[in-house]
Structure formats: structure tokens, C-alpha cells
Amino acid sequence: MRLSEVVQSASAKSTFYQSIFHPITQNLTNKLLGSLLLAFMLGATAIAAPAQSITKYNAPGAGTGAGQGTVGGAINAAGTIAGYYLDSGNVEHGFVRAASGTITSFDAPGAGTGFNEGTIARAINTSGTIAGYSTDSRGVYHGYVRATSGTITVFDAPGAGTGFNQGTIAYNINASGEISGYYADSGGVRHGYVRAANGTITTYDVSGGGTGIDEGTTGFGINTAGTVAGYWIDSGAVVHGFVRTNGGTITSYDAPGAGTGLGQGTVGGAINTAGTIAGAVVDSGTVHHGYIRAANGTITVFNVAGAGTGINQGTDGDWINDSGVVTGQYLDSGSVKHGYARLPSGQIITFNVPGAGTALGEGTVPTSINNSNVVAGSYIDAGGVFHGFTAKQ
Numbered sequence: 001m002r003l004s005e006v007v008q009s010a011s012a013k014s015t016f017y018q019s020i021f022h023p024i025t026q027n028l029t030n031k032l033l034g035s036l037l038l039a040f041m042l043g044a045t046a047i048a049a050p051a052q053s054i055t056k057y058n059a060p061g062a063g064t065g066a067g068q069g070t071v072g073g074a075i076n077a078a079g080t081i082a083g084y085y086l087d088s089g090n091v092e093h094g095f096v097r098a099a100s101g102t103i104t105s106f107d108a109p110g111a112g113t114g115f116n117e118g119t120i121a122r123a124i125n126t127s128g129t130i131a132g133y134s135t136d137s138r139g140v141y142h143g144y145v146r147a148t149s150g151t152i153t154v155f156d157a158p159g160a161g162t163g164f165n166q167g168t169i170a171y172n173i174n175a176s177g178e179i180s181g182y183y184a185d186s187g188g189v190r191h192g193y194v195r196a197a198n199g200t201i202t203t204y205d206v207s208g209g210g211t212g213i214d215e216g217t218t219g220f221g222i223n224t225a226g227t228v229a230g231y232w233i234d235s236g237a238v239v240h241g242f243v244r245t246n247g248g249t250i251t252s253y254d255a256p257g258a259g260t261g262l263g264q265g266t267v268g269g270a271i272n273t274a275g276t277i278a279g280a281v282v283d284s285g286t287v288h289h290g291y292i293r294a295a296n297g298t299i300t301v302f303n304v305a306g307a308g309t310g311i312n313q314g315t316d317g318d319w320i321n322d323s324g325v326v327t328g329q330y331l332d333s334g335s336v337k338h339g340y341a342r343l344p345s346g347q348i349i350t351f352n353v354p355g356a357g358t359a360l361g362e363g364t365v366p367t368s369i370n371n372s373n374v375v376a377g378s379y380i381d382a383g384g385v386f387h388g389f390t391a392k393q
Contacts, residue, residue, distance in 0.1 A: 057097065063090070065383075072389070079098075093118055094107065108142070109154055119134045169182055169183070187213065208232065220269050223271045261284060270317075279291055325341055329364065329366060341366070341373075
């Protein structure tokens with residue numbers, strides 16, 4: 001997913017929720033999930049685009065129409081991928097793909113079987129435990145955790161609403177089995193939560209968060225120490241980043257150059273073991289810029305050469321591994337999506353998956369990277385169909 005899409009329509013409920021939760025079903029200009037696997041040498045003084053061995057795959061049962069297909073999102077140290085696919089009826093199903101290529105699909109108990117209903121896998125930890133959410137037949141969201149045995153436990157955060165586009169979203173899971181996410185209450189206001197491995201759920205709110213629909217607090221990344229990275233939206237629909245320690249201390253921040261208008265600001269996203277955060281800044285012109293925030297609060301903003309400077313174009317920081325390598329997508333002046341990896345030195349490698357479309361809303365969109373510098377996700381072809389792939393040097 002393109003992390004900073006969350007700021008585009010923060011006050012418009014349907015568009016906002018869809019941009020976060022169902023990116024594969026959006027208009028092609030808003031389709032955000034995709035990825036690539038990339039291997040490269042760290043610490044080199046000069047970086048050239050490496051030769052890549054790319055393996056493409058489609059989950060059994062994935063649809064072949066526009067807005068359908070296979071979305072490979074998260075990858076762990078073993079090379080196991082968690083994702084989801086949309087079938088020919090636009091129903092969502094989770095899957096786990098082993099490094100050997102074996103794909104197992106699954107559906108969370110209670111998941112709906114209608115259009116844009118079903119099961120989405122969002123994250124996978126080192127042991128292979130998966131976290132995600134499902135949408136039931138009423139359009140209500142429920143979090144779940146899937147053990148390596150295949151057992152699925154569905155959960156709802158205290159205070160989660162039970163109406164359409166309300167409920168519980170699970171975004172990430174750490175090595176200890178702690179899950180980070182948010183819930184939307186009966187008024188559509190967002191609140192962060194952390195679910196411990198034993199099922200205990202702790203909720204929290206960032207001071208200053210708005211109390212309107214789609215405003216409030218969203219927990220996103222969580223690292224091995226239980227530190228959460230995320231964002232909050234104020235009453236003016238401006239987005240701000242935050243970091244929350246395991247002890248509950250919350251620090252809010254705004255990246256340099258962040259806009260202060262509706263749908264602008266700072267999106268906090270992935271966080272690594274060192275507490276370094278990767279995210280996106282949306283400026284006053286609604287152009288996106290990647291950023292890295294060190295644990296001491298120092299923020300570095302960066303842009304990929306070739307990124308467009310129009311509305312909702314530019315660079316996003318979507319994931320960061322423990323070596324400090326950031327991956328994400330950038331949109332060029334034609335709003336075509338391209339992948340990149342940024343080394344700790346600041347050097348950037350760009351890449352495109354063969355077969356990715358080259359028109360507006362198509363292309364390559366990396367979404368995660370493991371500690372072996374392997375990136376995972378999907379590409380969007382010229383017909384608007386999503387396909388999973390892996391690639392390595």
C-alpha cells in the first residue's frame with residue numbers, strides 16, 4: 001500500500017477507508033499495493049541497478065479482471081510471504097506463500113463472501129504468525145491472528161463499532177506476537193491499540209486527535225520492543241506522526257516541509273528494531289516525500305530522482321528493515337508507479353518489474369523488505385490486474 005494515501009481524503013469516510021483497507025479495488029490511480037524482491041550489497045560507495053531474478057506468482061483462485069489478482073505484501077526472515085487475493089467476484093482471501101513457492105489460502109471465521117468482503121493478511125512475524133483483518137457481510141472489520149498451525153483467532157478491540165466501515169483493523173505483528181492497529185468506534189473515530197500475545201488489548205489516543213469520522217489515532221508499525229509508530233489526524237484533517245513506547249509514552253512529530261492543510265502532513269509507518277521510522281510527508285502542494293526518523297528524533301527527508309511533483313505524486317517510505325534499508329514506491333509525472341530501495345548511505349536504487357504496466361496507476365509498488373534485503377509485494381499490469389512476485393540478485 002502507498003502509506004501516505006491515508007491523507008488524501010481524511011474527512012471523506014468511504015474514500016479514506018477504501019484507500020487504506022481495499023487498495024486493490026480502487027480506481028487504478030489509487031491502487032497502491034505491489035512489490036518486488038531486491039537483493040543488493042550494503043555499504044557500497046557506488047550503487048548500480050543489480051541484475052535480478054524475478055519469480056512471479058498468482059494465488060490459486062485469483063481473479064483476472066481489473067482490480068483483481070494477487071497482492072503479496074509482507075515478508076519475514078524465512079522468505080515466507082503473507083498477502084491476499086481477490087477472486088473473480090471481488091471477494092478477498094488471505095494466503096501464505098512459503099519460500100518454496102507453495103501457497104496456502106485461508107479465510108477468517110465470519111468473513112463475508114460478497115463484493116469487497118473477506119480476509120486480508122497484513123503482516124507476518126519471524127515465526128510465521130500472521131495478523132490481519134476480515135470484513136463481514138455487514139461491512140464491519142474484525143482483527144485476527146493466524147498461528148503457523150493454521151488456527152485463526154478473531155478479535156475485536158473494546159469500544160469497536162459494529163456498523164459499516166467500523167470495527168477493528170490489525171496492521172502489524174512483532175516477533176513476540178504483539179499486534180498493532182486501530183479500531184473505529186460507533187462514531188467512526190479512530191483509536192490505537194496494542195494486542196499482547198495472550199490476547200490482552202490496550203487502547204490509547206494521541207492528545208490532539210480529532211473526534212470526527214476518520215479522525216483520531218492509527219497505530220501502524222510495531223517493533224521487537226513493542227514500540228509503535230503511527231499517525232493521528234486532527235480536527236482539521238491534518239496528519240501528524242507519532243511514536244509510542246511500550247510503557248505508553250507518546251511523542252508526536254511533524255517532518256520538515258509537511259503541509260498543514262486538509263489531507264497534508266506527516267504519516268508515520270514502519271519501525272525497525274532500532275526504533276527508526278520510515279514514512280511519508282505530504283507538503284502544501286500535496287506532493288509526497290519519503291522520510292526517515294531516527295530514534296533520537298532526527299528526521300531526514302528524501303526524494304527519488306524521477307519522482308513527479310504533481311498532486312499525489314512523489315516518493316513514499318513504506319518499509320524499513322533492521323539494517324536501515326527503506327523500500328517503497330515513487331510516482332512519476334505520469335503517475336506511473338516505480339520501486340526503489342534506499343541504502344543507509346542515502347544511495348537509492350530504482351527498479352521496475354518486467355510485465356508491470358506503464359500507464360497511469362500501473363507499475364511497481366514495493367511494500368516490505370526483510371533483513372536479507374529481500375522486498376516483497378505485487379505489480380499491476382496493463383489490464384489493471386495484480387500479480388505477486390519475488391526478485392533477488
